[in-house]
Amino acid sequence: MQIPERDGDGYLTDMNAWSPEIARAMAEADAVNLDEVKWTHILKAREYFETYSVVPPIRKFAKYVGEDQKDMFKLWMTGPMKPITKYGGLPKPTGCV
Numbered sequence: 599m600q601i602p603e604r605d606g607d608g609y610l611t612d613m614n615a616w617s618p619e620i621a622r623a624m625a626e627a628d629a630v631n632l633d634e635v636k637w638t639h640i641l642k643a644r645e646y647f648e649t650y651s652v653v654p655p656i657r658k659f660a661k662y663v664g665e666d667q668k669d670m671f672k673l674w675m676t677g678p679m680k681p682i683t684k685y686g687g688l689p690k691p692t693g694c695v
């Protein structure tokens with residue numbers, strides 16, 4: 599699958615180019631396994647963005663999905679909002695993530 603243009607951090611330059619297939623191809627190219635829980639986070643982040651037109655900070659997002667943010671850090675092995683938004687085709691998060 600041809601992955602659309604991405605910026606230097608790996609985010610899509612055109613949010614409208616996102617699809618589930620593109621997300622999975624991006625993750626595969628980055629050697630990231632998107633299991634069911636991670637995929638749920640991605641879809642919930644897209645849902646949140648569609649509702650509020652903003653990427654939430656991790657505290658707010660963890661509450662939104664009903665999970666402990668420490669567990670989310672362990673699962674993603676990094677600041678969770680960065681890969682969640684990257685593979686979700688969303689804008690880069692700002693502030694403390």
